Amino acid sequence: MVARNAGPAAKADAAAVARRLHExxxxxxxxxxxxxxxxxxxxxxxxxxLRLIEPxxxxxxxxxxxxxxxxxxxIAARLSERGLVVHAxxxxxxxxxxxxxxxxxxxxxxxxxxxxxxxxxxTRLTASERIALMALLDKLAP
Amino acid sequence: MVARNAGPAAKADAAAVARRLHExxxxxxxxxxxxxxxxxxxxxxxxxxLRLIEPxxxxxxxxxxxxxxxxxxxIAARLSERGLVVHAxxxxxxxxxxxxxxxxxxxxxxxxxxxxxxxxxxTRLTASERIALMALLDKLAP
DNA sequence: TATTGTTATACTCTATAACTATA
DNA sequence: TATAGTTATAGAGTATAACAATA
Numbered sequence: 621m622v623a624r625n626a627g628p629a630a631k632a633d634a635a636a637v638a639r640r641l642h643e644x645x646x647x648x649x650x651x652x653x654x655x656x657x658x659x660x661x662x663x664x665x666x667x668x669x670l671r672l673i674e675p676x677x678x679x680x681x682x683x684x685x686x687x688x689x690x691x692x693x694x695i696a697a698r699l700s701e702r703g704l705v706v707h708a709x710x711x712x713x714x715x716x717x718x719x720x721x722x723x724x725x726x727x728x729x730x731x732x733x734x735x736x737x738x739x740x741x742x743t744r745l746t747a748s749e750r751i752a753l754m755a756l757l758d759k760l761a762p
Numbered sequence: 763m764v765a766r767n768a769g770p771a772a773k774a775d776a777a778a779v780a781r782r783l784h785e786x787x788x789x790x791x792x793x794x795x796x797x798x799x800x801x802x803x804x805x806x807x808x809x810x811x812l813r814l815i816e817p818x819x820x821x822x823x824x825x826x827x828x829x830x831x832x833x834x835x836x837i838a839a840r841l842s843e844r845g846l847v848v849h850a851x852x853x854x855x856x857x858x859x860x861x862x863x864x865x866x867x868x869x870x871x872x873x874x875x876x877x878x879x880x881x882x883x884x885t886r887l888t889a890s891e892r893i894a895l896m897a898l899l900d901k902l903a904p
Numbered sequence: 905t906a907t908t909g910t911t912a913t914a915c916t917c918t919a920t921a922a923c924t925a926t927a
Numbered sequence: 928t929a930t931a932g933t934t935a936t937a938g939a940g941t942a943t944a945a946c947a948a949t950a
Contacts, residue, residue, distance in 0.1 A: 623930055628924045630889060637892040637899075638881035638888050642794065644903045646809070648787040662941095667788070669810075677938045679931060686792050688919055695917080711924065732781075739780035740902040747772060750779040750897060756895050757779075760882040761786045804918095806940065810925040830942055835910055837940080856949045874914060 648740075658703075659727060664695055668718075669728050676720035689752050692718075699724070731752055790882075797876050801869060806837055811870050812858075817861035819849055834860075841866070 621628060656666035664685060678696065682689040696718055697724050700703045706725035708717040736742055741750060772848055798808035806827060813826050820838065824831040841847045846866035850859040862870060878884055883892060 627832050634884050634892055635878040635891070636945065637887075638883045640880060640896060641883045642790070642877055642898050644792040644899050645787050646793070647903050648784070649791050652784065652787070661775040664917065677931080686813050687917080689932065690920085690934080691918060697921070698916080710931090712931085736777040736780040736785055739783060740779045741783045744901055745779075745898070749901065750776055752894060753784060753854070753898050753902075754779050756887070756891060756898065757782050757786050759886055759891065760895075761789050804939065806931080819908080829940080831909065832911080832943085833941060852908090853907085854950070858909065 651738065652735070655731070657737060659731050659734070661727075661731070664691075665699060666731060668692070668699070669704065669720070670722065670731065672705065672718060672720050672728065674723070675717040676714045677710055677717055679715075681718065699712055767805070774822070793880065797873070797880060801873050801876065803869075804871070806833075808873060810837055810841070811846065811862070811866065812849065812873065814860060814862050814866070815872065816831060817859040819852055819857045820861055821857075823860065 630683060652666070653663050656663050658667070664687070667685055668681060676693045679689055680689065681696075682692045685692065685695075696705060696707075697700060700707070703721055704727060705718050706721055708719050709715075710717045741753060795805050796807070798805050799809070803811065806829075809827055810823060812824060820834045821831055823838075824834045827837075827870055838847060838849075842849070846869060847860050848863055850861050851857075852858065852859045883895060887895060
C-alpha cells in the first residue's frame with residue numbers, strides 16, 4: 621500500500637522535495653557569487669569567463685547567459701578594460717569573437733578550481749554519494 | 763582497488779560532479795527567474811515574498827536575502843506600491859515589520875505552487891528518486 | 905554606544921528600441 | 928530582408944557611507 625500511495629500525502633512530499641531543492645539551489649547561487657567576488661568578478665562576468673573555453677561569438681554568449689545581446693557588449697567591455705578578454709574577428713565579418721587573454725585564462729582556471737574545491741559535492745559527499753548525485757542530476761537536467 | 767582509488771582520477775571525477783552540480787544549479791536559477799517573472803516579480807522580490815510567511819523585520823529579511831539592509835527598503839517599497847506588502851510596527855520601536863497583504867498572500871501561494879509544480883524534482887523524478895535526492899540535499903546543505 | 909531603518913550615491917545587470925555594418 | 932553587434936535609455940539590484948530614531 622505504501623509503495624502505491626500517490627494521494628495527497630505523496631503529493632505534499634514531492635512538493636517538499638521541490639522546495640528543498642530550490643532552497644539548496646539558492647544557497648549554491650550565493651556561494652557562487654561569493655567565489656566570483658573573491659576573484660574580483662560579478663556573477664555574470666564569472667559565468668561568461670567560465671564559458672569562454674574557446675573564442676566564442678557574442679550572440680552565442682548571450683544565449684548561454686540567457687540575456688539580451690546588448691548586455692554582453694557591456695559585460696565584455698568591463699572584462700576587456702581589465703585585460704581579461706579581447707575581441708577577435710570571426711569568419712563572417714558581422715561576427716565578433718570574444719577570447720580569453722593569458723591573464724583571463726589564469727583567472728578562469730583559478731575560478732574553476734575554487735568552484736570545485738568549495739563545492740559541497742566535493743567537501744560533504746563520499747565517492748558513492750557523488751555517483752548517486754550525478755545520476756540524479758542527469759535525470760533532473762539531462 | 764577501485765573502491766580505494768583516491769588518486770588523480772577520483773579527484774577529477776569529484777570535480778566533474780561539482781561542475782555538473784553548478785551547471786544544474788544555474789539552470790534552476792534561470793527557471794526560478796522565469797517563474798518569478800510570470801508572476802510579475804523580479805527574483806529578489808520573489809525571494810522576499812516567499813520568506814514572508816509571517817511579519818518579519820527588515821533586518822532579518824536582509825540577512826536571508828544576503829544583501830545590505832538598504833536594499834530591502836527599496837525592494838519592499840516596490841512591493842508596497844503594488845499592494846503586496848505593508849509595514850507594521852514591531853515590538854521595539856526601532857523595528858519595522860513587513861507583512862503580506864491578502865493579495866500578497868495569494869501571490870505567494872500561487873508562486874509557491876508554481877515552483878513546486880514546475881520543479882524537475884516533481885516532474886522528472888520517481889518517488890524513490892525524490893527520497894534519494896532529499897537525502898543527498900540534506901548532506902549537501904544541512 | 906549600539907541597532908534599525910532610510911537616504912544619497914555610484915556601479916552593474918537587465919530589456920527594449922533604434923542604429924550600423926554585413927550578409 | 929535578415930543577422931551580429933553597438934548605443935541610448937530606463938528600471939532594478941547591489942554595496943558603501945552618512946543620517947535619524949530608538950534603545
